[in-house]
Amino acid sequence: MKRRTFIKNTSLTALGLSALGMLDSYSKYFVLGNDLKVNGQRIVNRITELSKYGMDEQGHGYRVAFTRGDIEGRAWFMEQMRGAGLEPIIDAAGNIVGKRMGKNPSLKPIAFGSHIDMVPDGGNYDGPLGSISALEVIELLNENKMMTEHPLEVIIFSNEEGGTIGSMAMAGGLTKEGLQQKSQSGLTMAEGIKAIGGNPDRIESCVRKKGDLYAWLELHIEQGGILEKENLQIGVVEGIVGIVHWEVMVEGFANHAGTTPMNMRQDALLASAQFIIAVNEVINAVKGNQVGTIGKIGLTPNAYNVVPGKVVMGLEIRDLSADKIEMLFREIEKRAASIATKSKTTISFKRQANESKPALTDKTLQQAINASAKALGFSTKFMQSGAGHDSQEIAAIAPVAMIFVPSVGGISHSYKEFTKAVDVSNGANVLLHTILAIDKHKG
C-alpha cells in the first residue's frame, strides 16, 4: 500500500547525552522518585468508557477510523484532555495534539501517546492503553503540581490501523496519492481526515521536522504471547520489524492425472510443497527472531483428475534487519532453483511494492525504559515488535521507544483482546517514570 521511509536511527547518544553520564544518574533519580504511581483504576475505567464508542449490541467494537464510533470516541477523548488541562487541537492529518508547558520553553517537547481507532471487531487495548496512559501521566503531574523541564505533548494519531496514516503525515510521508486511497470506512483518506476535523488540503502543515521532538514514547500491548509465556512484566522494544512480500509462481504442466506416468509429470503443486518446506528450513537455519511464512496459495486447474499446472503463493519475511531479510531471500531463491530443476518446473518471484523497512528504536531510550522498569521492581525483556506501529513512522523524525505489556493469550485484533489491570498500571508507571527520567537529563 505504501513504502515506509527508511529509518536511520537518530539516537539521543548522537545528541551528546551519553556524555552527561545519564545512565549513572538514573539510579539517583529513582531512589528519590519512584514512589510516584499512576492511578491504575482511573486508566482501566477510561479504557472501559472508551470501549463503548462504536460497540455493537453483541459487545463487539467497530471504532474503525473515520466512522461514527471513531468520531465519537475522539470527541470523548478530547473532552478528557480538556479536563486534564490540555487544550487539544486537531492537526491537518486529524491527529489530536495536547500540549503541557515545561519550565524551559526552549527545550524540544517529549511526546507520547498512541491511537484510539481499531480494526473491525477489534479490541479495547490496542491503542487505547497508550493513549489513556498518556493522559494519566498528565493527570498525575497535575495532581502532584509537578512541572517538567521539557514541554510535553500527548499525541493521538489518526487512522493507525488503516496504514499509520496520521503518523506518516506527521513524518512527511503521506503523499497526494496516499490521500486518495480508500480507507476501511469507505471514504478516501482525504475525505476521512476531513470527517474527523483535519485539513487534507494543507496536509504539509502537520509535518514535524527531524529534531522537532526530543523523543516519542508509546506504551502498547504486546499483541503476541511472549511476555505472558515467559512470565515477564515489561517488554523493551528494540525495533519494529520490516516486512517484505513476494508473489511466488510455480509453473509446471497441467495434464491428465490418469494417463501421465509419475516420472513424466511437471507437478507444480508437488514442487510447491517442497518449496514451502524449504522456506521453513531456511528461516529456521539461522539464529534470531526472523519469521517467514507462506500464508497464501492458489492452484490451477484445481481438480481431482488433473496434475496441477500452476501454483501462485504469497511469501512473507519479517525481521529487524533489512540485510537479513535479503540474505534469507537469496537462500530461498537458491533452494527454489534446485527444486525447479528436479521437478521440471519454473519458479519465479515478484517482489511486492508494499514493503515496510525495519524501524529501530533509540538505544538510550531503551535503557531509560529498562532502568525505569527495574527501579519499579519489574522484570523486563528486550524484544522486537512483529506488528507495525505509529512509532515506526515517527522514528524517521525523532528518537522513539516503545514499552510493551503482556496480552492475555497473545490475542489481539479481536474483541477477546485483554490485558490485566496490574499490567496496565505497570506499563503506565514505566511510561511515567521514563518520561520523568529523560526529562531530567537535559537542562
Ligand SMILES: [Zn+2]
Ligand atoms: Zn496499535
